[in-house]
Amino acid sequence: MKKLYIILFTCTLFNSGLYAQTPAPEGKKWVKIDNLSDEFDGKKLDDKKWIGDPEKHPDFGWIGRPPALFKESSIKVNKGFMEIEVGKLDKTITSLKYKTPSIYNYYGGIIRAVQPISYGHYFESKFKMSKTEMGGGFWLMSRNNCGKKHEIDITESVGSVSPLAKDWGKIWDKIMHSNTIFRKTECNEATRSQDMIIPDVKNSDKFYTYGCWWKSPTELLFYLDGKHVYTIKPPVDFDQQLFIHFSIESYDWNPIPEDGGKVASANKEDRTAFIDYIRTYKLVDSKD
Numbered sequence: 161m162k163k164l165y166i167i168l169f170t171c172t173l174f175n176s177g178l179y180a181q182t183p184a185p186e187g188k189k190w191v192k193i194d195n196l197s198d199e200f201d202g203k204k205l206d207d208k209k210w211i212g213d214p215e216k217h218p219d220f221g222w223i224g225r226p227p228a229l230f231k232e233s234s235i236k237v238n239k240g241f242m243e244i245e246v247g248k249l250d251k252t253i254t255s256l257k258y259k260t261p262s263i264y265n266y267y268g269g270i271i272r273a274v275q276p277i278s279y280g281h282y283f284e285s286k287f288k289m290s291k292t293e294m295g296g297g298f299w300l301m302s303r304n305n306c307g308k309k310h311e312i313d314i315t316e317s318v319g320s321v322s323p324l325a326k327d328w329g330k331i332w333d334k335i336m337h338s339n340t341i342f343r344k345t346e347c348n349e350a351t352r353s354q355d356m357i358i359p360d361v362k363n364s365d366k367f368y369t370y371g372c373w374w375k376s377p378t379e380l381l382f383y384l385d386g387k388h389v390y391t392i393k394p395p396v397d398f399d400q401q402l403f404i405h406f407s408i409e410s411y412d413w414n415p416i417p418e419d420g421g422k423v424a425s426a427n428k429e430d431r432t433a434f435i436d437y438i439r440t441y442k443l444v445d446s447k448d
Contacts, residue, residue, distance in 0.1 A: 180282050180441045181369055181386030189446045190282060195275055196404060196440035200242040205235055210271040217272045219303045219403065221257075227265045228294060228410035228423075229253060234269035242435040244269040244408040246294045248424040266416060266423050268294055268408040276303075276401035277440065283314060283404065284371040284383075286436040289363040290319040292422040295332070296409045298370055298438070300402035309343035310398050312380065314372040319364040319433075320422050324415040332414065334362045336370065338382050340394035351395040359384065367436060374398070404440070408433050 180190040198209055211217045214230035224230040229249065236243045246268045255262040277300075285298045295318030302310045316339075318332045325332075337356040344350035359368065371383035377399035380392045410416055416423050423431065 180284055180371070180439070182282065182284075182371055182373065182381075182383050182388070184443060184446070187446055188443045189448075190441035191444050193277075193281070193440045193442055196273060196277060197438060198242070199240065199437050200237050200435065201240055202237055204237050205242070205271065207274075209274055211274060212269065212271050214270055217403075220272055220301070222270075223255060223257065223262075224264070224268060224270070225410050225412065226262045227416060228268045229255075229264035229266070230270045230407070230409070231267040232269070234267055234408075235271060240436070242271075242406075244290075244406075244433045244435070245428065246290055246292055246408055246423050246431050246433075248420050266294070266410065266420070268296070268410065270296075270405060270407035270409070273404040276403045278401045279374045279377055279398065280443065282371060282373045282441040282443075283439070284369060284441070285314070285406070285438045286367050286369040288365075288367045288434045289317055289333075290408065290426075290433045291364045291430040292319045292426055293322045293414055293416050294408055294410050294423055295319055295363075295414070296407040296433075299405050299407070301405055302400050302402045305400075308400060310394075310396075310400060310402060311339065311341040311343055312372065312374065312398070312402060313337070313339035313341070314382065315370040317363040318411065318414050322414045322417060322421060324417060326413045329411075329413045331358060333364065334358055336368070336382075336384050336389065338372070338380075338390070338392060340380060340392050340398060342395045353392050353395050355382070355390040355392055357384065357389050367434075404438065406435060406438065 212232040297316040300312040341352040373381040377397040
């Protein structure tokens, strides 16, 4: 009976997110940062942690890549998951927010963290992609500082390959792909470092756990289901504060077909990405 209690207690600690999937360095342990972690056990998105309205974050205002608009109403918290649904809009929306008109016929969603964070931390999310041509994933972005705009894509993928996809994009329904991007601004040109692996099962057929230890400004370690899969050295020192993002969006290299494809025709479950959790950890001495 005592042995069973220990097993159950250990499982409870693991499921609570107290421990990261990747082991901590010797003499250290991972401690979860509550205001940048979420088990999605409530009834709605926690607005003290995340902003779901694409235009209400004080540092970001991107509303989505045409033809898919980010809609706050596409994001639900239900039965222990954050759900981001995609689909066809009731009517075409034309935005004049950018230099040229942006035309939207479909929708997805994005959340952004209220608080930023810098290097030295480990980020982890467990989720399953929708089964549509739209995709996205788990990433971080800095404020739009001229000449110093950084992005970390922990993973990005799509749920289904479009018949119009570029040749290199035809494996993106079964991929872990990561970027460190020195984004283009009026002060600099864009550069990036990237890597990828091809897992055994499509991103829409099972839950994967994706992780990144932003160890230092020059070293980022990436993990799939707790296993280290590659390390990326960014093109410049990544030494500033970034905000966690999670998005489901449209890609111009995997276009939604003219008839709307699976974004328009699939059932609601297949049009939904399910996010089990997002967790952020810091390192502390194991004796603490």
